[in-house]
Amino acid sequence: MDLIKHNFKTGIVQLRVTDLDDLWYLRQIIDPGDLITGKTTRKVKIGDSENAKVVKKTLTLKVEAETIEFGEDNSSLRVNGRIREGPEDIPRDSYHAITLSEGTEFTIQKTQWLSYQRQKLEEAAEKRFSYLLCLFDREEALFALTKKYGFEVLVKIKGEVPKKDKAQQITKDFQQEIIKALDVYAGRYNPEHIILASPAFYKEDLVKKIKDKELLKKIVLGVCSEVDESALNEVMRRPELAATLKDSKAREEQLLVEELLTEINKQGKAVYGWQDVKNAAASGAIQSLLITDAFIQKKREEGKFAEVDELLKVIDTLQAPIHIISTEHDGGQRLSGLSGIAALLRYKLS
Template sequence: MKALKINAKDGHLVLQVENPDDLWALSIIIKPGDVAGMKTLRKVKISTGEAVEADKKPMYLKIRVKKVEFHGFTADLRLSGDIIEGPEDIKGGHTFNLRRSSRLDLWKLIGPEDLELIKEHQTRKPQVAVILVDREGALVAFRQQKIPFSAKLPGKRDEGANEEQAFRQFFGQLRQAVMAFEPEFVVVAGPGFVKDRLATFLKQDGLKVVVESVSSVSESGLREVFGKKTVEQVAGHMREVEEEKLVNDLYARVSRGRGAFYGPVETEACLQEGNVESLLVAASFIATRASEGRYAQLREWMQKVKYVAGEVHIIGVNQDAEKRLEGMGGIAGFKRW
């Protein structure tokens, strides 16, 4: 993400989208009530004699955001709201569709998590896809997108089965799915030998492949992948891995009965004591508070943490980690003492 302008005084941001990760970050930064402006297409009616035709015309509009929708599977971000500025004859509601290369003006009350997300996404990170695979199927994962595949690959004892053809056909489907994400690395993992054959197949296309062993082709298998040191060494600091570690650490501290707090009540109590080292906030918790008009209190909590040199972590790219944090009230953290 390119931050072309950040004016905290008047709350004006000018941001340029560079990849799907940026769209996810914007879905957290933009909240109902914010003002967004960008060049867009709007259908207008044109009179040509007795006939009236409708045609889409490019124009710059500003809307007051009512709804923020991020579609992880297609990597699209939609902002819907009422038009507050534009050509004189343009009224009503409008929806912005943000994609890669979109440029957006944003006017808002800038919170600490907003600046943190912008800063983080100004540094480009490697794009990593994960394929979990065995004889019965596969799971292709990229950020918040997960594509399951079913299969029944033949074994050596299956009479009359063209084993090589079956494997190549299945691997071709997986290659097509993963190449759509344009990853720089592909992590291939699974419980058996199929992963090794798939890795060899993908390397023929020049892909950088890391092979790991996990117990199953499932969400728990993904958690195992994100816990592998080799994955982090090759791909750098993947956000999925970082979020997994933070939530795992939280659960470990809670199980030991010390060093952690969770839920809004405990969070507020620890903040009043100044006993917060790190704050973990689920992206869904932010969205819920914003939609309910209760974001101001949450923003104040995050500001208090930053004021005492603490850390604020938004959990949302790793959906499994986010769900586990939601199970603890959507907000939690680590104590200073």
């Protein structure tokens, strides 16, 4: 995301959407009541007679957000609400949706930008390195790309392997097929690193067959127990990949959830659930808050976002970091199992 202009004193920030990952961030940043200004199209009646034409016009509108939802294919974000400013022929207080997609330039105006919202804005604007993950064994391989909020599975391929009870001639070298796919995806996405992970010694065998020196420079080896989507999370938490994945948001969030679960299991400095987190905030005990994107969205849909917003403001005054955890990865799913909201504490509550 491009941060074109910002003035947090007036509450106005001008942005440009540069990739689809930005939409996930914007869904967390834009709140009901925010004023969104941008170009949009709207059907307008020309003339007052019965034969008046209805045409689509491109115009600039300012809308007070009420609902913030992804489009059907997740390639856009629709901010729907009442029109507050626009051309004279557009009725005030009528409803309109401004669609945000790749390339859209628009402004957000808030009465107050909280610290965590500024942080999310900075995260979206900074360059985040992508990592290509290849998990494989002798029979199958899974390729995935890290995103700012989780993973995108690119492809799963299966190899031809001889069955133990049947004599079978194999015409393809499965590891060569994997190397070809690595070369294609490395060229297409230009990842910062390529993580090869496998059970046993398969990864070492495959690396010996790679002749491309530029490809080899990017490869880092890891371990996985399975070749499936759940193993992607396992690989991201591997200690041998800590230095390689230091800029990975998904890894950072998963380790936070691990720390939370450790504290809960030993009945230490952690709480979870809406009421317990509220009580901890009121006591000033919160060190950091973990809340899922799904929890926030559910409260919006129930018309109860105001109470979440109030809690976030209290925690913001405590100068405690607020982590919005994506449910696209294992960490967020595990946090959802704890109601979707939890906190690490400065001290243990009695």
